Amino acid sequence: MDRDDTTLRVLSTSDLSGLDITLADVVDTVEQAYRTLAAGKSDNPRKLTVKPADGHSVAYAMLGRDGVRDVVAVKTSYKHGLHESRDKQHYYTTLTIYDDVTGLPVAMMDCSRIGSLRTPAASALLARECAAPDAATALVIGTGTQGRLALPFLLTTLPKLDRLLLCGTHPDGIAAVRAELIRHFPDREMELVTDLASAAHDADVIVATAGAHTPAAVEADCLKPGATAILVGHGLAPSTLHRADRVIATSEAQMRVTGTDMADGEGNLPAVDLELPVVISGVSKARTSAEQRVFAYNSGLVVTDIALGHRFAELAADQKLGTEVALWR
Numbered sequence: 001m002d003r004d005d006t007t008l009r010v011l012s013t014s015d016l017s018g019l020d021i022t023l024a025d026v027v028d029t030v031e032q033a034y035r036t037l038a039a040g041k042s043d044n045p046r047k048l049t050v051k052p053a054d055g056h057s058v059a060y061a062m063l064g065r066d067g068v069r070d071v072v073a074v075k076t077s078y079k080h081g082l083h084e085s086r087d088k089q090h091y092y093t094t095l096t097i098y099d100d101v102t103g104l105p106v107a108m109m110d111c112s113r114i115g116s117l118r119t120p121a122a123s124a125l126l127a128r129e130c131a132a133p134d135a136a137t138a139l140v141i142g143t144g145t146q147g148r149l150a151l152p153f154l155l156t157t158l159p160k161l162d163r164l165l166l167c168g169t170h171p172d173g174i175a176a177v178r179a180e181l182i183r184h185f186p187d188r189e190m191e192l193v194t195d196l197a198s199a200a201h202d203a204d205v206i207v208a209t210a211g212a213h214t215p216a217a218v219e220a221d222c223l224k225p226g227a228t229a230i231l232v233g234h235g236l237a238p239s240t241l242h243r244a245d246r247v248i249a250t251s252e253a254q255m256r257v258t259g260t261d262m263a264d265g266e267g268n269l270p271a272v273d274l275e276l277p278v279v280i281s282g283v284s285k286a287r288t289s290a291e292q293r294v295f296a297y298n299s300g301l302v303v304t305d306i307a308l309g310h311r312f313a314e315l316a317a318d319q320k321l322g323t324e325v326a327l328w329r
Contacts, residue, residue, distance in 0.1 A: 004104070006328040008096075009313070011109035015321045016312055023121075023149075023156045023184060026308065030121040031280060033066065033307035038277035041067030044303045046253050055082055062302035065100065066310065073097040073306040075111055086144065086211055095309045107313040107322065111305060114312065116145050118304045120207075122250060122276070123230050124153035126296040127205045129279045130248055130286040132226035135204035137163040141196070141218070141235035142210030143173025150207045150232075151177065152184035158205070164190040165199050167216060167235075197222045204228065208235030220244075223293050230296040231262070238262045242270055244295035248286050250276045254299035262297075272297075 036042045043065040051058045060077040074096050081089040095114060097106040123146075127138075138161050140150040151164050164181070168174045174192060181190055193199040200206060200222040209232045210216050220239035223229060229240045241247065241262050249255045252272040263269050276296075279286045287294055316322050 006326055007324050008105045008327045009107040009317070009322040010325050011107050011313065011316050011322045013110045013112065015316060016109060016113045018321070019312060019315045019319070021117075021311070021315065023152055025311070026117045026121045027124060027153070027156055029307050029311050030118050030304045031125060032068065033301070033304045034125070034277040034280045036066060036068045036307075037301070037303050038281035038283070042303050043067075044251070044301050047257065047302070049257060056080065057082060062305070064302040064306050066303055066306045069307060069310050070100045071097050071106060071306060071310050072100050073302070073309065075302050075305050077111075082212070085213070095305055097306065097310055097313060106310065107316070109309060109312065111309065114305050114309050115300070116149065118308045119146050119232060119298065119300055120149045120153040122300065122304060123150060123207050123209075123232055123298050124157040125280065126230050126248065126250075126276060126298055127154055127207070127228060128157035129276065130228040130230075130246075130294045130296050131158060131205050132228070132287070132290045134290070135226075135228070136161060137165065137203050138205045138207070139165040139167065139193070139199050139203035140177070141167045141206065141208045141216050142214065142233060143168035143170055143177050144209060144211055144233070146209035146232050147173065147207075148176045148180050150209055151181050151188075151190060154205065154207070155185055155188065161205075163202075164188065165193050165203060166190050167193050167196050167199060200227075206230065206236070207232060209233045210235040220293070225291045225293065228294045228296060230298055231259075232298045234261075236262075236295075238264060240293075241295045241297075243293070244270075245292035246274075246287055246294045247272050247297070248274050248276060248279065248294060249297040250299050250301055254301070255297045258299050259297055 220243040
């Protein structure tokens with residue numbers, strides 16, 4: 001059917017899973033979203049959160065506008081069963097995009113693949129901007145959704161990394177991490193580590209992606225001078241934040257909403273020195289010396305979801321994927 005203001009292209013999980021996109025394309029798209037935000041051309045309001053008193057679920061709503069792509073979008077996220085193991089949780093996330101030039105809807109899509117790509121891409125950009133010049137060893141903690149592509153994305157932005165370490169306990173997750181590394185970088189190998197403290201001491205870049213139930217918690221004393229510790233999920237103790245020489249965040253406001261588990265005994269979080277969009281814009285440097293220990297917080301910004309979601313919508317339209325739904329008739 002012809003596109004008009006009553007129809008909406010719906011892109012399912014299977015529609016999006018069949019789209020090919022390179023890691024470099026993802027990184028470039030996410031980086032452009034940060035640059036556009038830093039230039040004041042995009043809008044990324046603070047996310048709205050609702051959570052019941054017993055903490056069994058959490059829901060987010062995020063609205064944003066990409067000023068280069070000229071699109072407006074709303075992302076919703078709902079997770080149920082936070083006290084349960086990952087296989088017993090229910091998680092749904094969607095992104096609905098509107099063209100702000102024509103006024104027509106672009107697409108509504110499952111946002112899970114978008115998140116599984118934009119988050120490790122943001123971590124890789126944080127690593128590129130925050131890592132010491134001679135960074136050679138990377139450690140990933142966790143083998144879930146965010147951990148599985150962490151190493152390939154790190155190699156995309158830091159190709160000189162020569163030692164890749166993984167700390168994980170789930171056999172299927174470890175196998176998935178190894179498979180993704182082989183798929184994207186068949187000539188590279190990773191080491192599975194069991195002594196987390198020792199591995200952290202060797203690492204120049206640490207990306208902590210573990211789930212909430214992980215016992216892993218790298219302390220500040222385990223970090224060597226010049227180390228960069230990036231928190232995506234769990235796996236870093238609060239001391240890595242509070243004793244850092246520099247603190248970088250994708251968004252300080254988002255960090256204060258979602259990073260409360262890293263607060264000190266009085267419930268306080270330290271000030272953020274710089275936000276990633278400003279660093280990527282080239283206005284300021286993430287670190288001022290090679291010996292500084294840098295803590296980086298990756299909470300995700302909806303403008304990156306919008307940019308990457310729009311990129312997927314373009315690819316899907318080219319291949320005529322999705323279902324046209326007469327939603328407003």
